Amino acid sequence: xxxxxxxxxxxxxxxxGAGVVTAAARGxxxxxxxxxxxxxxxRPRTRQAGEGPRTRIEGFDVxxxxxxxxxxxxxxxxxxxxxxxxxxxxEAGGGVAPxxxxxxxxxxxxxxxxxxxxxxELVKSGPLGASPMLFSxxxxxxxxxxxxxxxxxxxxxxxxxxxxGCGLRALAVARDLLECGxxxxxxxxxxxxxxxxxxxxxxxFGIVAREGAPRRSARGLPMGEGAAMLxxxxxxxxxxxxxxxxxxxxxxxxxxxxxRGAAAVDELVALFERTFAAARVRPSDVFLASAANGTAADxxxxxxxxxxxxxxxxxxxxxxxxxxxxxxxxxxxAPLLQVVEALAVVAAGEPAAVLSLSPFASAxxxxxxxxxxxxxxx
Amino acid sequence: MREEVAVTGxxxxxxxxxxxxATLAALECEQPAFTxxxxxxxxxxxxxxxxxxxxxxxxxxxxxLGPRRLDRALRHLIGTLDQALRDAGMEGxxxxxxxxxxxxxxxLGSTLVAMLQAAEFVHEEARVGPERARYxxxxxxxxxxxxxxxxxxxxxxxLSLVVSNACASGAASVALALDRLRRGRADVxxxxxxxxxxxxxxxxxxxxxxxxxxxxxPFEKGREGMLLGEGYAVLVLERLADARKRGARVHALLSxxxxxxxxxHLTQPDPEGRGAARCIAAALAxxxxxxxxxxxxxxxxxxTVFNDLSEYRALKTVFGDALPDVPMSSTKSYLGHTLGGAxxxxxxxxxxxxxxxxxxxxxxxxxxxxxxxxxDLVRSRAAGGGGRSIDARAVLSNSFGFGGANAxxxxxxx
Numbered sequence: 001x002x003x004x005x006x007x008x009x010x011x012x013x014x015x016x017g018a019g020v021v022t023a024a025a026r027g028x029x030x031x032x033x034x035x036x037x038x039x040x041x042x043r044p045r046t047r048q049a050g051e052g053p054r055t056r057i058e059g060f061d062v063x064x065x066x067x068x069x070x071x072x073x074x075x076x077x078x079x080x081x082x083x084x085x086x087x088x089x090x091e092a093g094g095g096v097a098p099x100x101x102x103x104x105x106x107x108x109x110x111x112x113x114x115x116x117x118x119x120x121e122l123v124k125s126g127p128l129g130a131s132p133m134l135f136s137x138x139x140x141x142x143x144x145x146x147x148x149x150x151x152x153x154x155x156x157x158x159x160x161x162x163x164x165g166c167g168l169r170a171l172a173v174a175r176d177l178l179e180c181g182x183x184x185x186x187x188x189x190x191x192x193x194x195x196x197x198x199x200x201x202x203x204x205f206g207i208v209a210r211e212g213a214p215r216r217s218a219r220g221l222p223m224g225e226g227a228a229m230l231x232x233x234x235x236x237x238x239x240x241x242x243x244x245x246x247x248x249x250x251x252x253x254x255x256x257x258x259x260r261g262a263a264a265v266d267e268l269v270a271l272f273e274r275t276f277a278a279a280r281v282r283p284s285d286v287f288l289a290s291a292a293n294g295t296a297a298d299x300x301x302x303x304x305x306x307x308x309x310x311x312x313x314x315x316x317x318x319x320x321x322x323x324x325x326x327x328x329x330x331x332x333x334a335p336l337l338q339v340v341e342a343l344a345v346v347a348a349g350e351p352a353a354v355l356s357l358s359p360f361a362s363a364x365x366x367x368x369x370x371x372x373x374x375x376x377x378x
Numbered sequence: 379m380r381e382e383v384a385v386t387g388x389x390x391x392x393x394x395x396x397x398x399x400a401t402l403a404a405l406e407c408e409q410p411a412f413t414x415x416x417x418x419x420x421x422x423x424x425x426x427x428x429x430x431x432x433x434x435x436x437x438x439x440x441x442x443l444g445p446r447r448l449d450r451a452l453r454h455l456i457g458t459l460d461q462a463l464r465d466a467g468m469e470g471x472x473x474x475x476x477x478x479x480x481x482x483x484x485x486l487g488s489t490l491v492a493m494l495q496a497a498e499f500v501h502e503e504a505r506v507g508p509e510r511a512r513y514x515x516x517x518x519x520x521x522x523x524x525x526x527x528x529x530x531x532x533x534x535x536x537l538s539l540v541v542s543n544a545c546a547s548g549a550a551s552v553a554l555a556l557d558r559l560r561r562g563r564a565d566v567x568x569x570x571x572x573x574x575x576x577x578x579x580x581x582x583x584x585x586x587x588x589x590x591x592x593x594x595x596p597f598e599k600g601r602e603g604m605l606l607g608e609g610y611a612v613l614v615l616e617r618l619a620d621a622r623k624r625g626a627r628v629h630a631l632l633s634x635x636x637x638x639x640x641x642x643h644l645t646q647p648d649p650e651g652r653g654a655a656r657c658i659a660a661a662l663a664x665x666x667x668x669x670x671x672x673x674x675x676x677x678x679x680x681x682t683v684f685n686d687l688s689e690y691r692a693l694k695t696v697f698g699d700a701l702p703d704v705p706m707s708s709t710k711s712y713l714g715h716t717l718g719g720a721x722x723x724x725x726x727x728x729x730x731x732x733x734x735x736x737x738x739x740x741x742x743x744x745x746x747x748x749x750x751x752x753x754d755l756v757r758s759r760a761a762g763g764g765g766r767s768i769d770a771r772a773v774l775s776n777s778f779g780f781g782g783a784n785a786x787x788x789x790x791x792x
Binding site for chain 2: 009098099103108110115116118119120122123124126127129130131132135136137138139140141142144145146148149152153154155156157158159160161162163166169170172173176177179180182197200201202204205252253254255257267270271274358359360361362
């Protein structure tokens with residue numbers, strides 16, 4: 001055994017815990033069970049599946065959250081995120097100092113409902129409409145601030161904004177933080193709350209469907225809400241007893257020229273090839289948690305996967321669209337839920353990839369593999 | 379050995395002017411750049427002044443700033459990126475950037491992003507109703523839409539993201555960019571921060587009683603609060619070895635960066651400045667520098683009672699006996715608090731101080747808060763000072779924000 005302590009960059013980055021809050025299920029285990037009942041295998045259009053997704057979280061109980069009383073003015077976005085974060089940290093266990101624990105949260109809409117209400121009040125009443133509560137809890141990083149305070153995550157705290165892929169992009173920067181030795185643990189995730197304003201806006205562009213809209217004319221999925229959080233850690237010897245659910249092998253991102261056309265397919269195929277090469281996995285060995293959401297992006301993904309298959313590299317051995325079948329379009333949360341889906345695949349010893357494709361043509365791909373048996377659980 | 383990271387391009391627009399040269403000249407005049415606000419109808423508000431930049435079309439004549447329907451903030455951002463890339467010798471982006479498209483990244487900090495377009499939507503919705511309002515404006519509000527527009531404009535095809543860490547956003551994005559380059563994930567990272575003047579934040583900070591009806595007087599005994607401003611700043615970063623290989627001019631080295639959370643309160647800073655102190659100490663450690671190596675600190679210095687005191691205590695913790703030997707100032711006294719832009723704007727001002735050898739003073743300070751003993755606050759000519767010549771090896775820039783977000787950056791001479 002070498003006497004030299006390993007540098008942070010030399011240690012694998014592993015997932016040591018996960019937490020889930022969705023309308024379909026609360027908790028990682030319940031969510032995995034619900035996914036398992038959703039069926040699998042590729043389907044031409046996600047939203048044609050069975051009973052339709054469960055999208056709205058009813059009667060969310062905050063009593064289990066730490067210092068729940070102090071959160072009485074917080075947004076649902078913050079509450080969902082905190083609940084998922086608490087679950088992920090509980091699974092990962094203690095043993096990491098607060099000053100070495102970072103938190104990175106992604107969101108597409110964040111506290112947009114509070115911002116919208118504050119704007120409406122300002123338009124109606126001018127300065128008298130300005131609410132300190134809406135302004136304070138409506139700042140984009142309110143969830144990060146609450147998580148830092150309540151869960152004692154005092155290393156870097158970042159709010160990452162963006163579309164569907166920002167949750168996976170948060171994984172990319174969290175990996176950097178861990179490898180650069182800025183933290184030993186990073187809680188990374190995404191949270192969204194349902195928004196009437198977002199549905200009105202996105203339904204017009206075919207990104208989400210209105211509830212009850214006639215299927216023939218509607219595009220996209222009904223909007224869902226919820227949160228998913230992962231605990232990432234450097235696998236250093238001091239934390240050998242912590243669970244290791246998966247190793248994050250690669251995460252790459254690219255801005256595509258558009259969601260249509262040969263150039264976009266080329267770029268997406270290149271992203272697949274680059275990421276699989278970085279992860280040192282063969283495409284044909286990988287299970288892919290798809291980004292399909294009933295929009296124009298589905299066709300692009302299908303074309304890229306077909307190209308991979310034809311190229312001799314091989315197509316992913318399985319493709320799942322179950323997350324959105326179950327939960328609807330949850331924007332930044334969906335790819336993190338796909339990661340949770342991937343954890344079940346990895347637990348069986350298989351590599352898994354998670355793809356996000358945003359309506360604004362950015363694509364991110366992450367690859368997870370099973371940790372070596374000796375590292376799975378001390 | 380760790381890779382060194384170079385700043386090879388700078389773009390900046392604020393109430394002080396357009397570009398580094400104009401900004402430096404304005405700092406030397408020692409005049410605050412606050413005017414009556416025109417971005418919205420401020421007549422109903424108790425505070426009606428702020429630091430507005432000139433219109434984007436005036437700031438960037440001849441530059442394609444995108445469709446006219448884009449809001450002022452995005453048009454300014456595009457202009458500032460164009461300016462930074464030109465400065466780096468990468469005019470127009472794309473093929474002028476010497477690396478593969480997916481190795482060019484875009485990491486920006488902002489709290490509002492394209493909030494001005496959302497404002498137009500809400501006003502229109504109030505007039506014409508939800509069915510007739512134009513929702514395209516809302517689609518442009520999202521961070522993703524802004525990133526797509528900017529990354530396509532300059533062909534920055536790799537990772538792109540917006541960091542929204544309140545008033546520490548700009549500095550936090552630069553700190554993350556540093557890690558991307560050190561880890562070899564990217565070859566060129568375009569990073570920075572931006573935010574416009576906006577009724578939303580003006581009303582919000584007003585409701586929290588944080589705005590000053592007088593001027594902005596950070597660390598003054600009788601300080602009343604802050605004034606808001608708009609600011610856009612962009613840095614082009616690359617590894618020093620790459621910059622040297624292509625013969626690029628190096629403005630400064632980004633030697634260290636860090637971010638931490640207070641974990642104290644959503645809107646109030648930790649009174650003891652513990653999270654901020656950890657952040658400053660971590661940034662200096664990251665730069666492998668001791669406090670005494672720092673020749674100037676660009677303070678967060680908002681001018682609010684609690685914020686300034688918390689920052690002072692953090693500095694005292696980190697600098698200890700060296701505190702009286704390090705000149706410091708808050709440039710918010712010139713141009714206001716530019717929120718998500720502040721960390722990047724002030725990083726540029728710190729680099730300008732490093733390069734010019736001149737530390738700008740804090741304006742409007744007659745008597746420093748007596749609790750802040752040992753603070754070497756650079757005074758203006760009006761207060762018997764007149765800036766300070768410095769021979770600094772390194773400079774520090776602090777940024778703190780709501781949510782207990784802290785970020786600090788260290789720049790050193792190449």
